[in-house]
Amino acid sequence: AESKTSGHSALDICDIHFSNFTKFMLPLAPCALNFIPYSRTNSMVRVPFEDEEDENMHADDELDEEDIGDGLVDAHISFIKRRTICMLYVVGGGGELTLINKDEEKENIVLDLAAGKMVIFKHNEMSYIYAPREKDDVVLQSWVLQEPETLTFMGLQGDQTSKDEALGIHVGPVTPLGFRTHVFGFGLQLPGGAHHDEGAYWAMVAHCTDGVVKIPYSRFDMDVYSKGIDDWVPGTTYAVHSGMLCQDPYSLDNELFGITEDEAYVMAPAQRCILEKGYEALFKSGYRQGPTLQGKRMGIFCGHSGDDWSFTPVFGLGYEDKFKFGHAGRMWSTVTGRLAYVLGIKGPQALLDTACSSALCAYGVGHGLMRKSENYQIKGGMDTQIDEGLMLGANLMIGPGGYIGMCGPHMLSVVGRCHTYDHSADGFVRGEGNGGFVVKNETVMSEGAFATVIGAQLNQDGRSASMTAPNGPSQSECIRGSMKEAGLTANQVTCAECHGTGTALGDPIEVGALKAVMQERAVPIYQTSAKSHIGHLEASAGMAGVV
Numbered sequence: 001a002e003s004k005t006s007g008h009s010a011l012d013i014c015d016i017h018f019s020n021f022t023k024f025m026l027p028l029a030p031c032a033l034n035f036i037p038y039s040r041t042n043s044m045v046r047v048p049f050e051d052e053e054d055e056n057m058h059a060d061d062e063l064d065e066e067d068i069g070d071g072l073v074d075a076h077i078s079f080i081k082r083r084t085i086c087m088l089y090v091v092g093g094g095g096e097l098t099l100i101n102k103d104e105e106k107e108n109i110v111l112d113l114a115a116g117k118m119v120i121f122k123h124n125e126m127s128y129i130y131a132p133r134e135k136d137d138v139v140l141q142s143w144v145l146q147e148p149e150t151l152t153f154m155g156l157q158g159d160q161t162s163k164d165e166a167l168g169i170h171v172g173p174v175t176p177l178g179f180r181t182h183v184f185g186f187g188l189q190l191p192g193g194a195h196h197d198e199g200a201y202w203a204m205v206a207h208c209t210d211g212v213v214k215i216p217y218s219r220f221d222m223d224v225y226s227k228g229i230d231d232w233v234p235g236t237t238y239a240v241h242s243g244m245l246c247q248d249p250y251s252l253d254n255e256l257f258g259i260t261e262d263e264a265y266v267m268a269p270a271q272r273c274i275l276e277k278g279y280e281a282l283f284k285s286g287y288r289q290g291p292t293l294q295g296k297r298m299g300i301f302c303g304h305s306g307d308d309w310s311f312t313p314v315f316g317l318g319y320e321d322k323f324k325f326g327h328a329g330r331m332w333s334t335v336t337g338r339l340a341y342v343l344g345i346k347g348p349q350a351l352l353d354t355a356c357s358s359a360l361c362a363y364g365v366g367h368g369l370m371r372k373s374e375n376y377q378i379k380g381g382m383d384t385q386i387d388e389g390l391m392l393g394a395n396l397m398i399g400p401g402g403y404i405g406m407c408g409p410h411m412l413s414v415v416g417r418c419h420t421y422d423h424s425a426d427g428f429v430r431g432e433g434n435g436g437f438v439v440k441n442e443t444v445m446s447e448g449a450f451a452t453v454i455g456a457q458l459n460q461d462g463r464s465a466s467m468t469a470p471n472g473p474s475q476s477e478c479i480r481g482s483m484k485e486a487g488l489t490a491n492q493v494t495c496a497e498c499h500g501t502g503t504a505l506g507d508p509i510e511v512g513a514l515k516a517v518m519q520e521r522a523v524p525i526y527q528t529s530a531k532s533h534i535g536h537l538e539a540s541a542g543m544a545g546v547v
Helices: 010-025 052-057 065-069 072-082 160-166 198-206 261-265 269-284 326-330 334-343 355-370 401-407 472-486 506-518 538-546
Strands: 037-040 044-046 083-092 094-101 109-114 118-122 126-132 138-146 180-189 212-214 241-243 299-304 349-352 388-395 433-442 451-453 495-497 526-528
Touching: 010 037, 010 083, 010 118, 010 138, 065 072, 072 083, 072 138, 083 094, 083 109, 083 126, 118 126, 180 198, 180 269, 269 299, 269 334, 269 388, 269 433, 299 334, 299 355, 299 538, 326 334, 334 349, 334 388, 349 355, 355 388, 355 433, 355 538, 388 538, 433 538, 472 506
Parallel strands: 299 349, 299 388, 495 526
Antiparallel strands: 037 138, 044 138, 083 118, 083 138, 094 109, 094 126, 180 433, 180 451, 212 241, 388 433
8 A cells, every 4th residue: 555656546545544543553453453464455335236236246156165265264264263453444425333342241332433433453353333314335354363373383293204204304414313402582782783582693694794894992992002003112003893793782781680789880891791682692592580590400511712801900909898899790701600590590600711722612511521422321429410501601801901912913903804815815804793593302303493403513623833823634634524513515505604804824734624525526525614704702603613
């Protein structure tokens, strides 16, 4: 109706009134009318028959098998079930409308309608009889429908190959059997406005969005510490760009978590963000603060390498709050410990600091603890009897210290971007991001799961060119280990999410390590990296890569 212009017929204008009313009703219906509008039917014009002959001419034919086969009966039954609001607009003439309550204890309502009147009522609670007075009576009618019924798919029986064929999965590896780790609700806080849900992050990446901006003054005044590359001297920074969050990292709904204002004031921003985003991931997975989380055996694993907050005396030493909360407010271990304490979650929890691989290692440790062992094997000393885990990563740009320290060895990009696998790559641009996702061990993937993780492997470089230089053979060994657990061959892997910082040292070694494992293949493998969109999230980079 919105596309109709003023040059169209009067009936078109009347139909626009129906559309406008439906839009007006959308935000009010859930509370006021106890239903959610889904769609509106096309308008129908009601006019009286000229005479008995005209009525007989338009009488409905009897249903036949062809009508039933075409779904006319099912469609009409569905319409009767879904119609909730009926709208009658008397365009010309007039008549008597009787509204018949389905509740017999309530009286019927009789209305005298004239031209220009509109009547709206709940058709699921009352029926009606309309008797026109004149032969020139014209009434426009439409219904607002609720959401149609949906079929709940419970699963298929049979061998896995047959199931994949029934589901239309004709390429790629067979769906894995046995206990597997499935990914559920997300709680994300990423650059480029990707903080509402995982769909926003995917939309940003799919549309090649650049989430890197100049560091805003609302965070800190970078001009005081920065110089151009030609005037740069040690102790200053030439990098002034980052993948920054759109949300304020200092804000916290402290009352939701039972935290006083004094304690919240000295809490590191990473603790605040992980509290909110960790609980958001749990909430989207069906858990609620209190009954469903109190005492629950669930692992919490987070990658975090600290930030400039830890070194700010006014907060770290604690004299602002008379040394009550300052120490715990800046400690890295409290990032996960506070979340477990506030929500009452039991089970292993750990914070890992392995620099840029922190979040990925946090997932790897959690994945290893959740992996089921055979009955004859001795269980590990740590609590491995967990079937659920919360995998997190946290990284924030709170002050200029990290920029100054990384500009010394010229690790940061001069132009302020990660040019992954590009000849113009000159270092990486920093980025910030927080959050993660819930994982569960299941033999059959539940409804609501986003993905299945079929393999994870951790190792270390050992001796390499320098302490921060990658080791190609070690990376190849790690890839082989994860593929062995997953039971995959090179040809079954179609895409690799890489570290891809955009450095002349790291990128070629990473590609070479991948090539050493994947070269026996029929088609090329796609190589991607989130860093070209949102920057290098450092300790939280692995979390963004997995998502």
